[in-house]
Amino acid sequence: DMEEMDIKWNMALLSMRADKFWKKISIQGTDVAGFDKSKVECFNYHKMGHFVRECRAPRSQDRGRRDNYRQGSKVKEQAPKALMEINGVG
Template identity: 75%
Template sequence: LSMRADKFWKRTGKKISIQGSDVVGFNKSKVECFNCHKMGHFARECRAPRNQERVRKESYRQGSKTEEKSSKALMAIDGVGWDWSYMANEEDHALVVDGETPAEFALMANNENKVFDNSLCSKECRKNTESLNNKIHELKNNLYEANIYRHSYKLGIDQLEGRLAEYKEREVKYIKTIRTLEMDKEYNLRKIKKLTSEVETLQEEKDVIDGKLAR
């Protein structure tokens, strides 16, 4: 925090010390308006027409959140709240330590026509970010495992398709063999029938000859 205070002093020319309720000054002439981009006032104090592009961006960021009625603008840095409520007045006020300050506000100072924007996430924000990162890591692991399973299943499917093609080839060969055997069977049945008829004829002739010999 002391390092940030030194940086703040170098940028603004005001020495600050955060000890309980120590009071510090602030030079508003080094502040740039983000609406009209002129020096000496903040955007909420600007009397120029609001930039429509900026309005759309703010509306998108705010969403359905309701605006706070308080005129305070705070910046949370490691649990420290910065009170910039002097923007509604002409006097400079103090930096205030507040451990429960929400991290949805930012300090914007300007030195030598350069904007200093420093906003840090609160503990809840960092916790949510860490949770999301863990979830992303978990999903990536799940995706990696799913890709491994998909590759294994693809190999299995390729093997099954190869075996299926082989079985189809065998089936065609078996069908041809069965048809050949059926044709042979029909031929053999016709031959057996013919031979049976010849045997019966010969048997009749034999019976006739045997009858003649018996007389």
């Protein structure tokens, strides 16, 4: 039974050390440890400092349609054209 008490004591110490560690690095539920958000741009609001999932602004209508977002497609899209006939002309 002495061995069982020793194991329980070590588990309690480990738990206390873990709690102290988490408080020391101050991790909150939504934060990523050691990540600097000051250089992050929100894709919804296009402001620095937060991710889109943390954005309080209403969703943008042009979600992701910014020019720098579509760098992959370099082909220019042509405007749609239609043929028309006017009675008595031509």
